[in-house]
Amino acid sequence: MNQVVTFGPGQHLVGILSGDSASTAPVLVLPNAGLIPRAGPFRLHVELAERLAAHGIRTFRFDTPGVGEAPRLPGCNTQEATLAALDHLATHHGVGRFVVGGVCSAADLGWATATRDRRVVGMLMLDGISFIGFWFHFARILGALQRGPRAWFGIARRLLGRTAASTAGSGSGAGRKPFVAGERGWPARIEARRQFAALAQRGTRSLWIYTGGYADLFLHPRQFAAAFGRAARDPQVTLHYWPDCDHTFYARQHRERLVGTIEDWMVAQDRAGWAAP
Amino acid sequence: MADAGYWLPHWIGGEGRRLYAALHPARAPAPGCGVLLVPPLLHEQLRSRRMLTQIAIRLADAGIACLRFDFLGSGDSDGRGDCMDLASMCEDIGIAMAALRASTGVAEAAVLAFRGGALPLSSWLATSGDVDRVVLWEPIVDGAGWMDELADADAAELCSPARYPLRRGMPVEHNDRHLMGFEVSPRLRPGLASVQVGTGAWRHRPETWGVLRPDVQLPSLALQRVFELPADAARIGDSTRMDGALFVSPGLQRVVDALAVALTQPQPQSRPERPMAREASAP
Numbered sequence: 132m133n134q135v136v137t138f139g140p141g142q143h144l145v146g147i148l149s150g151d152s153a154s155t156a157p158v159l160v161l162p163n164a165g166l167i168p169r170a171g172p173f174r175l176h177v178e179l180a181e182r183l184a185a186h187g188i189r190t191f192r193f194d195t196p197g198v199g200e201a202p203r204l205p206g207c208n209t210q211e212a213t214l215a216a217l218d219h220l221a222t223h224h225g226v227g228r229f230v231v232g233g234v235c236s237a238a239d240l241g242w243a244t245a246t247r248d249r250r251v252v253g254m255l256m257l258d259g260i261s262f263i264g265f266w267f268h269f270a271r272i273l274g275a276l277q278r279g280p281r282a283w284f285g286i287a288r289r290l291l292g293r294t295a296a297s298t299a300g301s302g303s304g305a306g307r308k309p310f311v312a313g314e315r316g317w318p319a320r321i322e323a324r325r326q327f328a329a330l331a332q333r334g335t336r337s338l339w340i341y342t343g344g345y346a347d348l349f350l351h352p353r354q355f356a357a358a359f360g361r362a363a364r365d366p367q368v369t370l371h372y373w374p375d376c377d378h379t380f381y382a383r384q385h386r387e388r389l390v391g392t393i394e395d396w397m398v399a400q401d402r403a404g405w406a407a408p
Numbered sequence: 409m410a411d412a413g414y415w416l417p418h419w420i421g422g423e424g425r426r427l428y429a430a431l432h433p434a435r436a437p438a439p440g441c442g443v444l445l446v447p448p449l450l451h452e453q454l455r456s457r458r459m460l461t462q463i464a465i466r467l468a469d470a471g472i473a474c475l476r477f478d479f480l481g482s483g484d485s486d487g488r489g490d491c492m493d494l495a496s497m498c499e500d501i502g503i504a505m506a507a508l509r510a511s512t513g514v515a516e517a518a519v520l521a522f523r524g525g526a527l528p529l530s531s532w533l534a535t536s537g538d539v540d541r542v543v544l545w546e547p548i549v550d551g552a553g554w555m556d557e558l559a560d561a562d563a564a565e566l567c568s569p570a571r572y573p574l575r576r577g578m579p580v581e582h583n584d585r586h587l588m589g590f591e592v593s594p595r596l597r598p599g600l601a602s603v604q605v606g607t608g609a610w611r612h613r614p615e616t617w618g619v620l621r622p623d624v625q626l627p628s629l630a631l632q633r634v635f636e637l638p639a640d641a642a643r644i645g646d647s648t649r650m651d652g653a654l655f656v657s658p659g660l661q662r663v664v665d666a667l668a669v670a671l672t673q674p675q676p677q678s679r680p681e682r683p684m685a686r687e688a689s690a691p
Binding site: 133135137143145147166167168169170172173174177178181198199200202274278343344346374375377378379381382383384385 | 580
Protein backbone atom coordinates (compact mmCIF):
# COMPACT_ATOMS: atom_id res chain seq x y z
CA MET A 132 0.00 0.00 0.00
CA ASN A 133 1.33 3.42 -0.96
CA GLN A 134 0.76 6.34 1.35
CA VAL A 135 1.27 10.06 0.69
CA VAL A 136 3.32 11.60 3.49
CA THR A 137 3.93 15.31 4.05
CA PHE A 138 6.78 16.39 6.29
CA GLY A 139 9.49 18.98 6.83
CA PRO A 140 9.12 22.70 7.46
CA GLY A 141 5.46 23.67 7.08
CA GLN A 142 4.75 20.13 5.84
CA HIS A 143 5.84 21.39 2.41
CA LEU A 144 7.76 18.24 1.46
CA VAL A 145 5.98 15.23 0.02
CA GLY A 146 7.00 11.60 -0.11
CA ILE A 147 5.46 8.23 -0.89
CA LEU A 148 5.74 5.52 1.77
CA SER A 149 5.29 2.06 0.27
CA GLY A 150 4.95 -1.35 1.86
CA ASP A 151 3.47 -3.03 4.88
CA SER A 152 3.12 -0.72 7.88
CA ALA A 153 3.60 -3.72 10.21
CA SER A 154 7.12 -4.34 8.88
CA THR A 155 9.98 -4.00 11.38
CA ALA A 156 12.73 -4.02 8.75
CA PRO A 157 14.64 -0.80 8.09
CA VAL A 158 12.94 1.52 5.60
CA LEU A 159 14.84 2.20 2.38
CA VAL A 160 14.82 5.99 2.02
CA LEU A 161 15.26 7.22 -1.56
CA PRO A 162 15.76 10.95 -2.06
CA ASN A 163 15.48 12.22 -5.64
CA ALA A 164 18.58 11.65 -7.78
CA GLY A 165 19.92 14.94 -9.10
CA LEU A 166 17.04 16.88 -10.64
CA ILE A 167 15.02 13.75 -11.42
CA PRO A 168 11.78 13.68 -9.39
CA ARG A 169 11.22 11.10 -6.67
CA ALA A 170 9.81 8.37 -8.93
CA GLY A 171 13.46 7.91 -9.85
CA PRO A 172 15.29 7.55 -13.13
CA PHE A 173 12.81 5.83 -15.45
CA ARG A 174 10.67 5.02 -12.37
CA LEU A 175 13.47 3.07 -10.70
CA HIS A 176 12.22 3.96 -7.22
CA VAL A 177 8.67 2.87 -8.03
CA GLU A 178 9.90 -0.49 -9.33
CA LEU A 179 12.11 -0.92 -6.27
CA ALA A 180 9.20 -0.11 -3.96
CA GLU A 181 7.05 -2.76 -5.59
CA ARG A 182 9.73 -5.44 -5.48
CA LEU A 183 10.75 -4.78 -1.87
CA ALA A 184 7.15 -4.56 -0.69
CA ALA A 185 6.79 -8.22 -1.70
CA HIS A 186 9.42 -8.98 0.97
CA GLY A 187 7.75 -6.79 3.58
CA ILE A 188 10.38 -4.08 3.18
CA ARG A 189 9.16 -0.50 3.09
CA THR A 190 10.54 2.31 0.95
CA PHE A 191 10.12 6.06 1.19
CA ARG A 192 10.81 8.23 -1.86
CA PHE A 193 10.67 11.99 -1.71
CA ASP A 194 11.64 15.20 -3.49
CA THR A 195 14.24 17.34 -1.77
CA PRO A 196 13.67 21.14 -1.71
CA GLY A 197 13.81 22.69 -5.17
CA VAL A 198 13.32 19.43 -7.09
CA GLY A 199 10.15 17.99 -8.62
CA GLU A 200 7.14 19.23 -6.69
CA ALA A 201 9.08 20.46 -3.68
CA PRO A 202 9.47 24.20 -3.16
CA ARG A 203 12.77 25.72 -2.17
CA LEU A 204 12.73 26.04 1.61
CA PRO A 205 14.96 28.64 3.26
CA GLY A 206 17.05 26.96 5.93
CA CYS A 207 16.31 23.45 4.71
CA ASN A 208 18.85 21.96 2.35
CA THR A 209 18.87 18.43 0.98
CA GLN A 210 20.61 16.96 4.05
CA GLU A 211 18.23 18.66 6.45
CA ALA A 212 15.29 17.51 4.36
CA THR A 213 16.56 13.93 4.53
CA LEU A 214 16.95 14.12 8.30
CA ALA A 215 13.44 15.64 8.48
CA ALA A 216 12.18 12.61 6.53
CA LEU A 217 13.84 10.24 9.01
CA ASP A 218 12.44 12.16 11.99
CA HIS A 219 8.96 12.13 10.52
CA LEU A 220 9.05 8.41 9.77
CA ALA A 221 10.37 7.71 13.27
CA THR A 222 7.74 9.84 15.00
CA HIS A 223 4.68 9.07 12.93
CA HIS A 224 5.37 5.64 11.50
CA GLY A 225 7.43 3.99 14.20
CA VAL A 226 10.51 3.45 12.08
CA GLY A 227 13.75 3.10 14.02
CA ARG A 228 16.28 2.11 11.35
CA PHE A 229 16.94 3.31 7.83
CA VAL A 230 18.88 2.52 4.71
CA VAL A 231 19.51 5.72 2.74
CA GLY A 232 20.86 6.34 -0.73
CA GLY A 233 20.29 6.01 -4.44
CA VAL A 234 21.93 7.25 -7.61
CA CYS A 235 24.57 9.99 -7.58
CA SER A 236 23.42 12.89 -5.36
CA ALA A 237 21.11 10.49 -3.52
CA ALA A 238 24.14 8.32 -2.72
CA ASP A 239 25.87 11.45 -1.45
CA LEU A 240 22.90 12.02 0.85
CA GLY A 241 23.14 8.40 2.00
CA TRP A 242 26.75 8.92 2.99
CA ALA A 243 26.16 12.32 4.60
CA THR A 244 23.13 11.11 6.55
CA ALA A 245 24.83 7.91 7.72
CA THR A 246 27.78 9.87 9.07
CA ARG A 247 25.43 12.18 11.01
CA ASP A 248 22.71 9.84 12.21
CA ARG A 249 23.17 6.45 13.86
CA ARG A 250 19.67 5.39 12.86
CA VAL A 251 21.08 4.85 9.36
CA VAL A 252 22.14 1.21 9.35
CA GLY A 253 22.72 0.87 5.62
CA MET A 254 23.75 2.89 2.58
CA LEU A 255 22.81 2.42 -1.06
CA MET A 256 25.70 3.92 -3.01
CA LEU A 257 25.06 3.99 -6.76
CA ASP A 258 27.76 6.02 -8.49
CA GLY A 259 28.51 7.71 -5.20
CA ILE A 260 31.64 9.10 -3.60
CA SER A 261 34.84 8.07 -5.34
CA PHE A 262 38.48 9.10 -5.52
CA ILE A 263 40.70 8.67 -8.52
CA GLY A 264 44.21 7.35 -8.04
CA PHE A 265 46.63 4.79 -9.41
CA TRP A 266 44.02 2.22 -10.49
CA PHE A 267 41.89 4.84 -12.23
CA HIS A 268 44.83 6.06 -14.30
CA PHE A 269 45.99 2.50 -14.90
CA ALA A 270 42.57 1.54 -16.27
CA ARG A 271 42.40 4.64 -18.41
CA ILE A 272 45.79 3.99 -19.99
CA LEU A 273 44.96 0.30 -20.42
CA GLY A 274 41.69 1.21 -22.11
CA ALA A 275 43.45 3.60 -24.44
CA LEU A 276 46.07 0.99 -25.35
CA GLN A 277 43.39 -1.62 -26.04
CA ARG A 278 41.71 0.72 -28.48
CA GLY A 279 44.75 0.63 -30.78
CA PRO A 280 46.94 3.21 -32.50
CA ARG A 281 44.09 4.68 -34.53
CA ALA A 282 42.45 5.84 -31.32
CA TRP A 283 45.62 7.19 -29.74
CA PHE A 284 45.80 10.23 -32.02
CA GLY A 285 42.27 11.28 -31.05
CA ILE A 286 42.94 10.69 -27.34
CA ALA A 287 46.14 12.75 -27.50
CA ARG A 288 44.30 15.53 -29.33
CA ARG A 289 41.52 15.57 -26.74
CA LEU A 290 44.01 15.59 -23.86
CA LEU A 291 46.00 18.40 -25.45
CA GLY A 292 42.81 20.35 -26.14
CA ARG A 293 41.70 19.90 -22.53
CA THR A 294 45.09 21.06 -21.29
CA ALA A 295 45.03 24.08 -23.60
CA ALA A 296 41.51 25.01 -22.50
CA SER A 297 42.39 24.76 -18.82
CA THR A 298 45.60 26.76 -19.40
CA ALA A 299 43.61 29.49 -21.08
CA GLY A 300 41.21 29.44 -18.15
CA SER A 301 38.19 29.07 -20.38
CA GLY A 302 35.69 26.26 -20.32
CA SER A 303 35.12 24.61 -23.68
CA GLY A 304 31.62 25.25 -24.90
CA ALA A 305 31.33 21.74 -26.25
CA GLY A 306 33.24 20.10 -23.40
CA ARG A 307 31.86 18.77 -20.15
CA LYS A 308 32.06 20.75 -16.99
CA PRO A 309 35.04 19.52 -14.96
CA PHE A 310 34.07 17.54 -11.89
CA VAL A 311 34.60 19.29 -8.57
CA ALA A 312 34.25 17.02 -5.52
CA GLY A 313 33.39 19.94 -3.25
CA GLU A 314 30.27 20.68 -5.28
CA ARG A 315 28.90 17.30 -4.23
CA GLY A 316 29.83 17.85 -0.61
CA TRP A 317 32.36 15.02 -0.52
CA PRO A 318 34.90 15.04 2.27
CA ALA A 319 38.61 14.88 1.49
CA ARG A 320 39.91 11.36 0.95
CA ILE A 321 41.54 11.08 4.38
CA GLU A 322 38.33 12.22 6.09
CA ALA A 323 36.25 9.87 3.92
CA ARG A 324 38.47 6.95 5.00
CA ARG A 325 38.00 7.88 8.64
CA GLN A 326 34.24 8.19 8.22
CA PHE A 327 33.96 4.90 6.36
CA ALA A 328 35.99 3.09 9.02
CA ALA A 329 33.68 4.51 11.69
CA LEU A 330 30.60 3.44 9.74
CA ALA A 331 31.99 -0.09 9.33
CA GLN A 332 32.83 -0.25 13.02
CA ARG A 333 29.28 0.54 14.02
CA GLY A 334 27.99 -2.15 11.66
CA THR A 335 26.63 -0.03 8.82
CA ARG A 336 26.02 -2.17 5.74
CA SER A 337 26.58 -0.72 2.29
CA LEU A 338 25.95 -1.70 -1.31
CA TRP A 339 28.18 0.07 -3.81
CA ILE A 340 27.67 -0.05 -7.55
CA TYR A 341 29.76 1.93 -10.01
CA THR A 342 28.72 2.11 -13.66
CA GLY A 343 30.36 2.81 -16.98
CA GLY A 344 28.48 6.11 -17.00
CA TYR A 345 30.76 7.23 -14.19
CA ALA A 346 33.91 6.80 -16.25
CA ASP A 347 35.21 10.25 -15.35
CA LEU A 348 35.52 9.07 -11.74
CA PHE A 349 35.62 5.29 -11.56
CA LEU A 350 37.26 2.84 -13.96
CA HIS A 351 38.59 -0.11 -11.97
CA PRO A 352 37.20 -2.14 -9.03
CA ARG A 353 40.54 -2.01 -7.19
CA GLN A 354 40.14 1.77 -7.16
CA PHE A 355 37.58 1.32 -4.37
CA ALA A 356 39.87 -0.29 -1.79
CA ALA A 357 42.71 2.02 -2.79
CA ALA A 358 40.44 4.97 -2.04
CA PHE A 359 38.73 3.80 1.14
CA GLY A 360 41.34 1.58 2.79
CA ARG A 361 40.71 -1.42 5.04
CA ALA A 362 37.02 -0.68 5.59
CA ALA A 363 36.39 -1.30 1.89
CA ARG A 364 37.21 -4.99 2.48
CA ASP A 365 34.84 -5.32 5.41
CA PRO A 366 32.30 -8.13 4.86
CA GLN A 367 29.53 -5.60 5.47
CA VAL A 368 30.54 -3.85 2.25
CA THR A 369 29.33 -5.14 -1.13
CA LEU A 370 30.85 -3.74 -4.31
CA HIS A 371 29.90 -4.22 -7.97
CA TYR A 372 31.42 -2.61 -11.03
CA TRP A 373 29.14 -2.58 -14.09
CA PRO A 374 31.01 -0.89 -16.95
CA ASP A 375 28.30 -1.84 -19.45
CA CYS A 376 25.61 0.23 -17.68
CA ASP A 377 24.97 3.96 -17.82
CA HIS A 378 24.60 6.33 -14.90
CA THR A 379 20.78 6.36 -14.82
CA PHE A 380 20.11 2.74 -15.90
CA TYR A 381 18.32 3.69 -19.11
CA ALA A 382 18.03 0.18 -20.54
CA ARG A 383 15.35 -2.03 -19.06
CA GLN A 384 17.67 -5.02 -18.68
CA HIS A 385 20.20 -2.91 -16.76
CA ARG A 386 17.51 -1.54 -14.50
CA GLU A 387 16.20 -5.05 -13.95
CA ARG A 388 19.71 -6.17 -12.94
CA LEU A 389 19.96 -3.24 -10.54
CA VAL A 390 16.56 -3.81 -8.95
CA GLY A 391 17.30 -7.52 -8.54
CA THR A 392 20.69 -6.80 -6.97
CA ILE A 393 19.26 -4.30 -4.49
CA GLU A 394 16.39 -6.64 -3.70
CA ASP A 395 18.75 -9.56 -3.02
CA TRP A 396 21.04 -7.37 -0.93
CA MET A 397 18.24 -5.91 1.19
CA VAL A 398 16.70 -9.33 1.79
CA ALA A 399 20.10 -10.87 2.65
CA GLN A 400 20.90 -8.09 5.13
CA ASP A 401 17.47 -8.46 6.65
CA ARG A 402 18.01 -12.19 7.14
CA ALA A 403 21.50 -11.65 8.56
CA GLY A 404 20.21 -8.95 10.90
CA TRP A 405 20.92 -5.25 10.65
CA ALA A 406 22.91 -3.42 13.28
CA ALA A 407 21.08 -1.74 16.13
CA PRO A 408 20.86 2.06 15.82
CA MET B 409 -6.06 14.29 1.79
CA ALA B 410 -2.58 15.40 2.92
CA ASP B 411 -1.73 19.09 2.96
CA ALA B 412 1.58 20.27 1.48
CA GLY B 413 0.87 23.89 2.28
CA TYR B 414 -0.11 25.28 -1.11
CA TRP B 415 -1.56 22.11 -2.56
CA LEU B 416 -2.95 18.76 -1.58
CA PRO B 417 -1.28 15.55 -2.73
CA HIS B 418 -3.64 12.58 -2.73
CA TRP B 419 -4.84 9.51 -4.61
CA ILE B 420 -7.71 9.37 -7.05
CA GLY B 421 -9.28 6.34 -8.71
CA GLY B 422 -10.17 2.98 -7.26
CA GLU B 423 -8.17 0.47 -5.24
CA GLY B 424 -5.46 -1.19 -7.32
CA ARG B 425 -5.75 1.59 -9.88
CA ARG B 426 -4.87 4.62 -7.82
CA LEU B 427 -3.50 7.67 -9.57
CA TYR B 428 -1.24 10.15 -7.84
CA ALA B 429 -2.84 13.59 -7.99
CA ALA B 430 -2.20 17.03 -6.57
CA LEU B 431 -5.02 19.51 -6.06
CA HIS B 432 -4.11 23.19 -6.08
CA PRO B 433 -7.11 25.01 -4.58
CA ALA B 434 -7.79 28.52 -5.85
CA ARG B 435 -5.89 30.96 -3.64
CA ALA B 436 -7.72 34.08 -4.82
CA PRO B 437 -11.47 34.79 -4.98
CA ALA B 438 -12.52 31.88 -7.14
CA PRO B 439 -14.18 32.64 -10.47
CA GLY B 440 -15.58 29.11 -10.62
CA CYS B 441 -13.12 27.80 -13.16
CA GLY B 442 -10.95 24.74 -12.74
CA VAL B 443 -8.16 23.35 -14.88
CA LEU B 444 -7.01 19.77 -15.27
CA LEU B 445 -3.35 19.54 -16.25
CA VAL B 446 -2.64 16.57 -18.52
CA PRO B 447 1.08 15.81 -18.37
CA PRO B 448 3.37 15.05 -21.28
CA LEU B 449 4.37 11.43 -21.73
CA LEU B 450 7.39 9.23 -21.00
CA HIS B 451 10.66 11.10 -20.40
CA GLU B 452 8.98 14.45 -20.97
CA GLN B 453 6.69 13.87 -17.99
CA LEU B 454 9.48 13.70 -15.40
CA ARG B 455 11.52 16.42 -17.12
CA SER B 456 8.60 18.83 -16.92
CA ARG B 457 7.23 17.91 -13.49
CA ARG B 458 8.59 21.00 -11.81
CA MET B 459 7.37 23.26 -14.60
CA LEU B 460 3.84 21.86 -14.41
CA THR B 461 3.86 22.26 -10.63
CA GLN B 462 4.91 25.89 -10.99
CA ILE B 463 2.25 26.54 -13.63
CA ALA B 464 -0.44 25.02 -11.38
CA ILE B 465 0.73 27.13 -8.44
CA ARG B 466 0.59 30.29 -10.56
CA LEU B 467 -2.87 29.53 -11.93
CA ALA B 468 -4.12 28.76 -8.41
CA ASP B 469 -2.71 32.09 -7.22
CA ALA B 470 -4.87 33.70 -9.94
CA GLY B 471 -8.00 32.03 -8.58
CA ILE B 472 -8.11 28.94 -10.78
CA ALA B 473 -8.24 25.56 -9.05
CA CYS B 474 -5.94 23.04 -10.70
CA LEU B 475 -5.52 19.30 -10.55
CA ARG B 476 -2.32 17.57 -11.68
CA PHE B 477 -2.13 13.80 -11.98
CA ASP B 478 0.10 10.96 -13.19
CA PHE B 479 -1.24 8.42 -15.66
CA LEU B 480 -1.56 4.82 -14.48
CA GLY B 481 1.85 3.16 -14.83
CA SER B 482 3.67 6.48 -14.81
CA GLY B 483 5.12 8.85 -12.22
CA ASP B 484 3.93 8.02 -8.70
CA SER B 485 0.71 6.31 -9.78
CA ASP B 486 -0.01 2.62 -9.33
CA GLY B 487 1.01 0.09 -11.91
CA ARG B 488 4.01 -0.86 -13.94
CA GLY B 489 4.73 0.85 -17.24
CA ASP B 490 3.06 -1.94 -19.16
CA CYS B 491 -0.30 -0.92 -17.65
CA MET B 492 -0.33 2.29 -19.66
CA ASP B 493 -1.91 2.42 -23.09
CA LEU B 494 -4.20 4.76 -24.97
CA ALA B 495 -7.36 3.30 -23.42
CA SER B 496 -6.01 3.51 -19.87
CA MET B 497 -4.92 7.10 -20.42
CA CYS B 498 -8.37 8.08 -21.71
CA GLU B 499 -9.88 6.45 -18.63
CA ASP B 500 -7.41 8.31 -16.40
CA ILE B 501 -8.35 11.67 -17.91
CA GLY B 502 -12.00 10.90 -17.19
CA ILE B 503 -11.18 9.94 -13.59
CA ALA B 504 -9.09 13.06 -13.07
CA MET B 505 -11.70 15.36 -14.57
CA ALA B 506 -14.38 13.86 -12.33
CA ALA B 507 -12.07 14.32 -9.33
CA LEU B 508 -11.46 17.97 -10.22
CA ARG B 509 -15.17 18.67 -10.55
CA ALA B 510 -16.04 16.77 -7.36
CA SER B 511 -13.36 18.32 -5.18
CA THR B 512 -13.78 21.92 -6.31
CA GLY B 513 -17.37 22.17 -7.50
CA VAL B 514 -16.23 24.39 -10.37
CA ALA B 515 -18.85 25.47 -12.88
CA GLU B 516 -16.44 25.55 -15.81
CA ALA B 517 -13.74 22.98 -16.43
CA ALA B 518 -10.81 23.34 -18.77
CA VAL B 519 -8.04 20.95 -19.75
CA LEU B 520 -4.48 22.09 -20.24
CA ALA B 521 -2.60 19.34 -22.07
CA PHE B 522 1.12 19.37 -22.64
CA ARG B 523 2.89 17.88 -25.68
CA GLY B 524 2.08 14.16 -25.99
CA GLY B 525 -0.72 14.55 -23.44
CA ALA B 526 -2.73 15.98 -26.34
CA LEU B 527 -2.90 12.50 -27.91
CA PRO B 528 -4.94 10.71 -25.21
CA LEU B 529 -6.89 13.93 -24.57
CA SER B 530 -7.93 14.10 -28.21
CA SER B 531 -8.93 10.44 -28.12
CA TRP B 532 -10.96 11.06 -24.95
CA LEU B 533 -12.68 14.08 -26.50
CA ALA B 534 -13.47 12.03 -29.60
CA THR B 535 -15.24 9.37 -27.55
CA SER B 536 -16.76 10.44 -24.26
CA GLY B 537 -15.05 13.57 -22.97
CA ASP B 538 -16.71 16.94 -22.59
CA VAL B 539 -15.12 20.09 -21.21
CA ASP B 540 -15.68 23.80 -21.64
CA ARG B 541 -12.21 24.74 -22.81
CA VAL B 542 -9.14 22.96 -24.11
CA VAL B 543 -5.67 24.47 -24.07
CA LEU B 544 -2.99 22.60 -26.00
CA TRP B 545 0.58 23.42 -24.98
CA GLU B 546 2.95 22.67 -27.86
CA PRO B 547 0.84 19.64 -28.69
CA ILE B 548 1.97 16.57 -30.55
CA VAL B 549 -0.66 16.32 -33.29
CA ASP B 550 0.78 13.48 -35.36
CA GLY B 551 0.97 10.42 -33.13
CA ALA B 552 2.57 8.19 -35.76
CA GLY B 553 5.24 10.75 -36.59
CA TRP B 554 6.05 11.23 -32.93
CA MET B 555 6.36 7.48 -32.35
CA ASP B 556 8.86 7.34 -35.25
CA GLU B 557 10.81 10.23 -33.72
CA LEU B 558 10.91 8.51 -30.35
CA ALA B 559 12.01 5.19 -31.87
CA ASP B 560 14.92 6.99 -33.55
CA ALA B 561 15.80 8.88 -30.36
CA ASP B 562 15.62 5.67 -28.34
CA ALA B 563 17.93 3.84 -30.75
CA ALA B 564 20.37 6.74 -30.55
CA GLU B 565 20.34 6.62 -26.75
CA LEU B 566 21.07 2.90 -26.72
CA CYS B 567 24.33 3.41 -28.60
CA SER B 568 25.22 6.88 -27.32
CA PRO B 569 28.93 7.16 -26.45
CA ALA B 570 28.02 9.92 -23.99
CA ARG B 571 25.66 7.57 -22.14
CA TYR B 572 27.82 4.46 -22.53
CA PRO B 573 31.43 5.66 -22.75
CA LEU B 574 32.89 2.20 -22.12
CA ARG B 575 30.82 0.24 -24.64
CA ARG B 576 32.79 1.70 -27.56
CA GLY B 577 29.72 2.17 -29.70
CA MET B 578 28.34 -1.32 -29.11
CA PRO B 579 24.58 -0.69 -28.73
CA VAL B 580 22.59 -2.02 -25.84
CA GLU B 581 20.11 -4.62 -26.98
CA HIS B 582 16.80 -3.09 -28.04
CA ASN B 583 13.65 -4.26 -26.32
CA ASP B 584 10.15 -3.79 -27.73
CA ARG B 585 8.76 -3.29 -24.24
CA HIS B 586 11.02 -0.32 -23.68
CA LEU B 587 10.74 3.23 -24.97
CA MET B 588 12.80 6.24 -23.95
CA GLY B 589 14.05 4.34 -20.92
CA PHE B 590 10.60 3.34 -19.69
CA GLU B 591 8.88 0.00 -19.56
CA VAL B 592 5.89 0.27 -21.91
CA SER B 593 2.96 -1.83 -22.97
CA PRO B 594 3.12 -3.40 -26.44
CA ARG B 595 -0.19 -1.57 -27.00
CA LEU B 596 1.21 1.88 -26.26
CA ARG B 597 3.02 2.59 -29.53
CA PRO B 598 0.25 1.53 -31.94
CA GLY B 599 -2.32 3.27 -29.75
CA LEU B 600 -0.56 6.61 -29.75
CA ALA B 601 0.41 6.22 -33.40
CA SER B 602 -3.27 5.90 -34.29
CA VAL B 603 -4.10 9.40 -33.04
CA GLN B 604 -4.11 12.47 -35.25
CA VAL B 605 -5.16 15.38 -33.07
CA GLY B 606 -7.90 17.31 -34.81
CA THR B 607 -10.73 19.31 -33.30
CA GLY B 608 -13.04 18.08 -36.07
CA ALA B 609 -13.11 14.59 -34.55
CA TRP B 610 -14.24 15.70 -31.11
CA ARG B 611 -17.82 14.93 -30.12
CA HIS B 612 -18.35 18.30 -28.50
CA ARG B 613 -16.77 21.54 -29.59
CA PRO B 614 -15.01 23.12 -26.63
CA GLU B 615 -13.35 26.46 -27.06
CA THR B 616 -9.80 25.47 -28.06
CA TRP B 617 -6.66 27.50 -27.52
CA GLY B 618 -3.02 26.86 -28.20
CA VAL B 619 0.23 27.74 -26.46
CA LEU B 620 2.74 27.64 -29.29
CA ARG B 621 6.08 28.86 -30.54
CA PRO B 622 5.73 31.92 -32.81
CA ASP B 623 6.65 30.01 -35.96
CA VAL B 624 4.30 27.06 -35.42
CA GLN B 625 1.04 26.61 -37.30
CA LEU B 626 -1.25 23.67 -36.64
CA PRO B 627 -3.80 23.54 -39.49
CA SER B 628 -5.60 20.48 -38.12
CA LEU B 629 -6.68 22.44 -35.07
CA ALA B 630 -9.34 25.15 -35.13
CA LEU B 631 -7.71 27.31 -32.47
CA GLN B 632 -9.67 30.32 -31.28
CA ARG B 633 -6.74 31.84 -29.42
CA VAL B 634 -3.02 31.30 -29.46
CA PHE B 635 -0.59 32.35 -26.74
CA GLU B 636 2.91 32.67 -28.08
CA LEU B 637 5.77 31.22 -26.08
CA PRO B 638 8.75 33.51 -25.53
CA ALA B 639 12.24 32.51 -26.54
CA ASP B 640 13.21 31.73 -22.93
CA ALA B 641 10.39 29.22 -22.46
CA ALA B 642 11.64 25.72 -21.70
CA ARG B 643 11.35 23.28 -24.59
CA ILE B 644 9.83 20.17 -23.11
CA GLY B 645 10.68 18.04 -26.11
CA ASP B 646 14.15 19.23 -26.99
CA SER B 647 16.10 16.64 -25.04
CA THR B 648 15.89 13.01 -24.12
CA ARG B 649 17.70 13.64 -20.83
CA MET B 650 15.76 13.55 -17.59
CA ASP B 651 18.42 15.25 -15.53
CA GLY B 652 17.60 18.61 -17.10
CA ALA B 653 14.54 19.79 -15.20
CA LEU B 654 12.43 22.51 -16.77
CA PHE B 655 11.37 25.65 -14.97
CA VAL B 656 8.96 28.52 -15.49
CA SER B 657 11.11 31.38 -16.81
CA PRO B 658 10.16 35.06 -16.38
CA GLY B 659 8.91 35.17 -19.96
CA LEU B 660 6.87 32.04 -19.42
CA GLN B 661 5.36 33.52 -16.25
CA ARG B 662 3.85 36.26 -18.39
CA VAL B 663 2.29 33.67 -20.71
CA VAL B 664 0.84 31.75 -17.77
CA ASP B 665 -0.52 34.99 -16.29
CA ALA B 666 -2.13 35.90 -19.63
CA LEU B 667 -3.59 32.42 -19.81
CA ALA B 668 -4.96 32.79 -16.28
CA VAL B 669 -6.66 36.08 -17.16
CA ALA B 670 -8.18 34.52 -20.27
CA LEU B 671 -9.39 31.46 -18.37
CA THR B 672 -11.16 33.60 -15.79
CA GLN B 673 -13.15 35.44 -18.47
CA PRO B 674 -16.66 34.13 -18.95
CA GLN B 675 -17.23 31.41 -21.47
CA PRO B 676 -19.31 32.43 -24.52
CA GLN B 677 -22.88 31.11 -24.28
CA SER B 678 -22.57 29.22 -27.55
CA ARG B 679 -19.42 27.71 -28.98
CA PRO B 680 -19.02 29.45 -32.32
CA GLU B 681 -16.00 29.10 -34.55
CA ARG B 682 -14.02 32.28 -34.22
CA PRO B 683 -11.03 33.58 -36.12
CA MET B 684 -7.74 32.85 -34.42
CA ALA B 685 -6.00 35.61 -32.50
CA ARG B 686 -2.33 35.24 -31.66
CA GLU B 687 -1.13 36.82 -28.45
CA ALA B 688 2.55 37.42 -27.91
CA SER B 689 3.81 37.80 -24.35
CA ALA B 690 4.98 41.34 -23.57
CA PRO B 691 8.74 41.54 -23.06
